[in-house]
Amino acid sequence: MQDASPQQGSSEPLTPRAKLAVTAGKVVAAVSRSAGRGSGSVIGGKVALRVDPDLLARLATHLDVVLVSATNGKTTTTRLIAEALRAHGPVVSNALGANMPAGITSALAGGSAAKYGVIEVDEKYLATVARDVRPKAIALLNLSRDQLDRAAETRMLAERWREGLSGTDAWVVANADDPLVAWAASSCPHVVWVAAGQSWKDDAWSCPSCGGVLQRPGDDWLCAECGFRRPPPTWALSGDYVLDPNGTAWPMSLQLPGRANKANAATSAAVAWVFGVPPETALERMKSVAAVAGRYDVVNYQGRDLRLLLAKNPAGWLETFSLIDPPPTPVLLSVNALGADGTDTSWLWDVDYPRLAGHPIFVIGQRKLDLAVRLDVAGLDFRVCEDVSEAVRLAPPGRMECIANYTAFQQLRRQVGG
Amino acid sequence: MSESVLRLVWVYPDLLSTYGDQGNVLVVERRARQRGLNVARVDVRSDQQIPTSGDIYLVGGGEDRPQRLAAERLRRDGGLSRAAGNGAIIFSVCAGYQILGHEFVNDLGRREPGLGLLDVVSERGTGERCVGDVLADIDPRLGLPELTGFENHQGVTRIGPSAKPFARVRIGKGNGTGDGTEGAYNETVFGTYMHGPVMARNPAIADLLIKLALDVNALPPVEETWYEALRAERIAAAERPA
Secondary structure: OOOOOHHHOOOOOOOHHHHHHHHHHHHHHHHHHHOOOOOOHHHHHHHHHHHOOOHHHHHHHOOEEEEEEOOOOHHHHHHHHHHHHOOOOOEEEOOOOOOOHHHHHHHHHOOOOOOEEEEEOOHHHHHHHHHHHOOOEEEEOOOOOOOOOOOOOHHHHHHHHHHHHOOOOOEEEEEOOOHHHHHHHOOOOOEEEEEOOOOOOOOOOEOOOOOOEEEOOOOOOEEOOOOOEOOOOOEEEEOOEEEOOOOOEEEOOOOOOOHHHHHHHHHHHHHHHHOOOOHHHHHHHHOOOOOEOOEOOEEEEOOEEEEEEEOOOHHHHHHHHOOOOOOOOOEEEEOOOOHHHOOOOHHHHHOOHHHHOOOOEEEEOOOHHHHHHHHHHOOOOOEEOOOHHHHHHHOOOOOEEEEEOHHHHHHHHHHHOO | OOOOEEEEEEEOOOOOOOOOOHHHHHHHHHHHHHOOOEEEEEEEOOOOOOOOOOOEEEEOOOOHHHHHHHHHHHHHHOHHHHHHHOOOEEEEEOHHHHHHOOEEEOOOOOEEEOOOOOOEEEEEOOOOOEEEEEEEEEOHHHOOOOEEEEEEEOEEEEEOOOOEEEEEEEEOOOOOOOOOEEEEEOOOEEEEOOEOOHHHHOHHHHHHHHHHHHOOOOOOOOOOHHHHHHHHHHHHHHHOOO
16 A cells, blocks of 8 residues: 555545445454454454455554564553553554454554554564554564464564564664564664563574574673674663663652563663653553553452462563562462463473472462472472362462463453452 | 483583473483482583483474584584493484484475484475374383373484384374384484473383483382373373364
8 A cells, every 4th residue: 555654644534445344343343242252353353354455554554553572571561552652642552462463453443543553463473564554663572482382483483573574664672682582673774772681591592693502691692603692772671770772760660560571661661762752751651550451460369369470481480480479478370271372281391380489389270280290390399279269278378379371361360350 | 320320411402492391301300319319410502512421311302493403513512422322321302303313304494414323214294283192102112101292293204124113103193104103212212202291291201211221120119199190181181082
């Protein structure tokens, strides 16, 4: 399509075909909702895209679009950026995490009055969506192993990003501390490098460029063979502060817990700055976010507080372990291996469960026996329970940290009312 | 070989540890310690030399590009081949299994020489990727219970005359040759496509490696409750029609 520059905005109304597509999508979504099949956003988006395959691009012409992609932290960062940009105008966002083209189309179709579109994108679709929506900024947080039975190999994803984004007009706000992300973004003409940290390093021991073994002195990384190295960042996460390009340290007082969310907020502040929102304003607005799609929510269940934490892969579990309350806080672990989780549970052995030593541990979920063997071999004490209710009954008093992977998390929320 | 220490070498965790392969190391280590053995575990990154004096070497699975890099570095290093010549026990999974054979097809679509420690040749399959729970009967000469694992590969591995199939699949694809074989072994070198990790679901394999390394016929029993429960569940899951 001609003249899709997002910067200019457009008063040109949608074409009749695009309007028809939006209407068709909404009708189908409403039917799907009334049939009790979730929000209907994905099916609605699919129908709309079938009526008008260019609909996503058309909807985006009227918006300043930010895309957010990563293995972990997409949904939370999308929310933080959306909050920050609301300082300057209305935002439309796929806040519930429907992050493939159909879900994105559906979300954008619902925001005709918005100025900004803040869009979470599945890693596999980033290049395609970026081509369609011509974003003004793209936030790239991290890449690590996830759902190995069905997802693309991690470096392959980085390569797809690298190829797909090499000609983008967007400002790419990328984590300089993740070698795969750095490699993916280093072909882009406009990059804002953020030192956002990387706790999980086991997918980046090989140079993404030449395959050499990466050296990692301190926070730095470099390949001695080809010279590829950590790009110098202009933004940095430093403890509880974000350092901006002027070297000013801005305190963060997020409600969201943990190092990873500070990293998400630092990246979000850099994205907001691309749109002219000062760090002070952006960070102040991010404070209001307490839970994202149920994650980090504290719910009372059978007289006990449960904090609900989502961790889908080894990198996510590592970040989650670093934010839970210390022993003797009881911990509930729940793991499923349904389609959306990936059906291969071998990743459990990449998770550093010995860090849970000292916590009373309770294990539930469809694959609780895989987890039991994992914990047994780690030499930890644990109890395998039928469900959350039994675990809550058996656990010593106090708030319980509940860590679950994707579908286990959804089930847990349903059961405890989160 | 020292009498009192079991030397366990984990080969190239930086390249060949994509599918929870550390689990095999952890299970062997744990079960050896439970028998009162001292275990010296060495994790060898691909820019380090492979020690030649280990008792048990574990080589894991990995993605296509790291597999090629690992094969190049192992050939150049030579340590694993020398260890095999010393009679060390070597257990390999998936990409590692292919590397131990004569050749495999690398990420660039070219034939890549392996180490030739196991008489197998691998190529890339043309059919669908093999993904799912597997149930197989291990060669009865090894005296092990049925094999439960999870496969996730597109390889096809043919076994030559000086290696034997490690198992025969009842459910699943195994070597991908259509003849029902899964994995391969000779006196000291083993290869399998099974993830899970395979030792977590089949701790008897870990015990076999320890027995071969120590040259003993039996080991004292250890607590098997959770392993047994997991095995029963996964065997039933494999048998359940999809």
